[in-house]
Structure formats: structure tokens, C-alpha cells
Amino acid sequence: MAVKKRFGVMSALLAATMLSGVTAAHADGTVKVGVLQSLSGTMAISEVPLEDAELLAIDQINAKGGVLGKQIVAVQEDGASDPSTFAQKATKLIEEDGVVTVFGGWTSSSRKAMLPVFQRLHNLLWYPVQFEGNECSPNIMYSGAQPNQQALPALTWAEEKGYKSYFLLGSDYVYPRTANLILKKHIAHDGMTLAGEEYVPLGGTDFSSIIAEIQQSKPDIIINTLNGDSNVSFFKQMAAAGLTPDKLPVMSFSIAEPEAKAMGPSLLAGSYTSWNYYESLPGPTNAAFVAAYKAKFGADSVVDDPMVHGYVDVYEWAAAVKKAGSFNPTKVRDAAVALGSEDSPLGGVSFADNQSMVQTGYIGELEPDGQFKIVWTSPGLIQPQPYDPLTFPGKTCKLH
């Protein structure tokens, strides 16, 4: 069961909790975990459904008797789409509420803001979103794709399709810049050509000049790391210029089922995305997850890759706690990387020594009904690489 902020009840326990750390949290047959997503602000659009998925997993585990005989109590906090609020709420969750772990974060800036908090307070964050890599912390479990599990499989697929010339377009912030830095190294290394590289400020709405450049440089495919509403402007203006996805393919990294549904599948139909999960994936575990989610949140709701990673994170945490026989964050993360393959809606997944998830890469083509048809599957599971060897030679991430 989830409870909202309980400042009053907790304030009496505050001093004791701060001193004794995690032990006070499960004194009464329950154990507290933090769920920290943006419930307000620009990111709420994506993070509210993600939080729903995390809470669904907690409810399901509680219904089956909880973990180590204790019911999980989710303490929810609002990161408010603001990195410093994330850091502040993470501190509050660990110090005042005494949570044993936290599920949360979406933007890289929110993760970067929380990282020192988890390191200082020796706690563990489960981060469910694909990101730019280039980070390696013992206090974070990275279940979202590393660049070599989303961006590079997309490039491999495009090269296999025979595309030679690439146009990189993104919003101007850390993820697109880093992802494109890595892609450019691989494009050059594989003997392909870079037709162009452009960035627009977050929320940018005008693409007329960029589309003119695309028309002039005539790439075979556009790799799109635009974020949020800019995608709607981009695809509408491409369509207006006669460049529909069937004439010039677009591979997007930030569009999943909910975004496709909101932007209008007719606008995007035929364009490609790269993820480690699609709602349309086969298998009984995924079917059960999708059915449970739709039963709770409505038949027309959709699920996507980050939501499933949030959901799987909770199950991975519970499995690691069982294996460790303890809620202690250090023991839990040691157990998590030693778990071996666990069945999940994603298929069989596990955590590697660098605390990132070993998972399969898929390419999906958007169909007019808003679902993705899986057109390519990576040959086997992909080992996560936080530091791309071509781009950051010599840097490695070894945590266990």
C-alpha cells in the first residue's frame, strides 16, 4: 500500500531514524521504500505513469506476502521536474523517512543531482530510464539502456538496412549531445557519412531552417534525439515539407508508446524507434504485466520502456533483498549483481558487474494503431557499457 507524506508521524521518529539508519524503518512488520518522481512540472507527463508502474509492482509484491515477511510501504515524494528538489527529497526520504532504497528519477540532471546524496548517505537508487552513460556509481542501479543498448543497436540496424548517410538532430542538452558524440565516432569508424548535426533548444518549435538543411544534404536516415513537444513540431513540419517517414526514415530515441499516442500515430506512422521493451513484445510475463496495468489504469492506457524498467526495478530489488536476507543497501546491491537471470516483461534480465542491466535491443516500426511492430532484435543479450570504448578509450566501470 502507498501512503502519502507523513511528516507528523515521522517527526517524532526523526532523531532515532537518523542515528540508527535503516533499522528503524522495518521495526513494525513493514519496510519503507522511497518513490521519487516528478508529479508536477514539465516531466510529470512521463513520470506519473512511471510511478504508477512502480507502485503497481509494490502492490503486487505485497499481495503475495511482501519481502522477508514485511509489507512494503511506498513513501511518495514529488521531484517537481527540478533537480535540486530531487536532491532535497532524496535526502528527506533517506534521513527522515528512513527508506531502505529509492526508485526514481528520469532526467539525467535529476540523477546527477541525487547521486551525491545516495553516495553520502550510503543508500541505493534504482534509475529506470535510458541515458547517455558516462557515469559509474556504486549507489545507483542503472536499469535503463546504456548508449550501447539503444543508440548503437539503432546504428547497427541502419547499417544492415544499407543506410550510408546520417543526419543527427537533437534537443540541446546532455543526452542528445553525448549520444551523438558516440554515434559520430561509430559512424566515422564504420565508414559511413555524417550528413549533418543540429540541435534546437528544449521546447523549440521552428524547424524550417533545419528541414532546408536536410533537403540540401539528402541523408538516408535521420537519427532524432529531440525531447518532448519539439517532436510534434518537427514531424508536422517535415510532413508539411513532403518529407513523411516513408520518404525519409526517422529513427527516434525519445518516442515510445505514450508519446506516439499523444502525437498522433498517423503523423509518425512508419518511423522507427529503438528500445529494450515494447508493449507488443510476446511472452506470458509481458502479457500479464500489460493486463494488470490496463486493469488498474484503463483499457486505453499504454505502457512503455521506462515504465517497465521502473516495474522491473522493484522486482529486482525484492529478489535481491531475498537473496541477501537483508534490507541493507550495500548487501542488496551485492546480491543484485549476483542474482542471475530473472524473468520479466522485458524477457530474462540481470544486472552486470557495473550495476547496469543486461538486456536485448529491439527496433520497432510505428504502426497506425500506435503500437510498434518489432522489425529487428539484437543477436542475444547486450552487455551494458557505461563508457563507449571508441569515444572514451581507457575508461571502465568495475564495481564488484
Added chain:
Amino acid sequence: MHESAFLLGQVFNGFSVASLFILAALGLALSFGLMRVINMAHGEMLMLGGYLAYMTLQIVPGPLGILVAMPVAFLGAALLGGILEWTVIHRLSARPLDTLLATWGVSLVLQQAARNLFGAIGVEVTAPTWLDHTVSINSGFLSGLDLPDTRIFILIIAALVLGGIAALLNKTRLGLYVRAVNQDRATAAAMGVNARRIDLLVFSLGTGVAGLAGVILALLGPVTPTVGQSYIVPAFLVVILGGLGSLVGTTIASIVVGLFTAMIEIFVDVSVAQVLLLVFVIIFIQFRPQGIITVRTRALEG
């Protein structure tokens, strides 16, 4: 693509961007020109236009939906603007800073209302199929030039709206009253002009134009609760650059900004272009604080 075709394409893009700025900023210039009201909820009138277009397209699907949506959005936004003027703005008319805060509050209320009614993610408005084509030039020194129908359509609408408002202000009795109140409110009132009613009409007209602009912007951009926020800054920019309250100034400023951005984006990326644009505007305002067109009015002298 031929180099000259690319350049001419960028000039066209500059005018296309300018037409969007004109549509987004016209209502703002109108209400500021007459009433000195800085309407922070102007962006939400654009947003309202987008949602009204969405609802109209649900009832009137098909090729003519967008043409029905434009008057619907105009009337809907004008009605809401009228209510806003009547309930909030004229009661604060002597306190410009309070108006600014109050209209900002209204903008937050409207955003949340849209979020609660339609969801946070936004709704789908697509351009009709008769705008799906491009005018392509395939021979001569302009070969390779593609002009999207949608952008040509928007240019025409912007010109019509601008012409309509200019005619209204310069050729009608109502326009005469508006200009009279604009030049000297007290004297106009003494001559028997109902300044109160003129305020209400002009503010409604301004928000109505914003509603219509919202339909047009939905053809090239998203319709979300916060979409107004992405246009409000450029709209203020062209109104200030043009000379507060001057329609001619706003138009010239929109074209200057549109062309400046399109030309500079040939050489630098969009982020840098935005920086350079703001630097240009700051320097320009340093030397000409009154903007491109100086508005002679008693109201600005106080």
C-alpha cells in the same frame, strides 16, 4: 539543390516564421497599445485556440474542419478574453503590475484547466490533406526549391488577419474610437466615446486573434496545456522590438526577427542563432529604446 534555391528557400522560411510571430503577437500588441495591459495569459489564448481546433475537428472532421475551426477559435477566445477583461483586467486598470500578476495567475489556471480536461500529454490536430503538398520548382536556377502549402496558407492567413485589423482600425468608426482612446483616453471620453466599451472590444479582439493564431500554430506545432509558453516569449520580443503597441512596428519586427533567424541559421545552429538574436535585440533596444516605430500617445508619456 541549387545554392540560390537554398537562399531563396531561407528567405521564404524567414517570412514563414515572421507570419507565425505576427499571428502570435498581434493580439498582444493590440491590448498593450490601447490599455497598457501586459497580458501574461496571452499564450493560453493561443493554447485555447489549439484545443478549440481539436474539438471542432472532432465534430467537423474532413477537409473543411480547419476552416470551421478558425472562426470558432476566434469567437471562443474572444468570449473568454471578454470575460477576463470584464472580471479581472478593468478592475485593475490603474495598477499595471497587479494586472501582470493577475494575468499570470489566469495563465496558470487555464493551463491546469486544460490539463484536467484534456490530459497533460496534449491532443492531436493534423493539417488537412489539401495542405499536404508542396510547390516544387524543378528547373532553372531555383530547381530543388520546395515551398510547403501549409506555410503558404499560413502566410496568406497572416496577411488577411493583418489587413483585416488594419482596415478595422483605419476605415471604421470603431477604429476611429480605438485610435482616439489610444491617443488620449480622457479627451476621447469627454467627447462621448465609451472608453470602457472600447477597452472590452479591443481586448476581446486581441484574444480572438490569438485564438485564431492558435489554430494556425497547431498546423505546425503541438497542442498541449503548456504550448502557449513556447510562443509567449517571441511574441513579447517582437512587440517590444516593434515599439510597444504599434501594429506596423510589430509586423516589421516579426519580419526582421524571422529573416534574421533564417539567415543566421545558415551559418550557426539554432541554439546559437537564438543567442545572437537576443544579443541583436538587446543592442537595438540600447540605441532605440522606443522600438522600431515610435507610438505617439499621451498614455505612454505619463
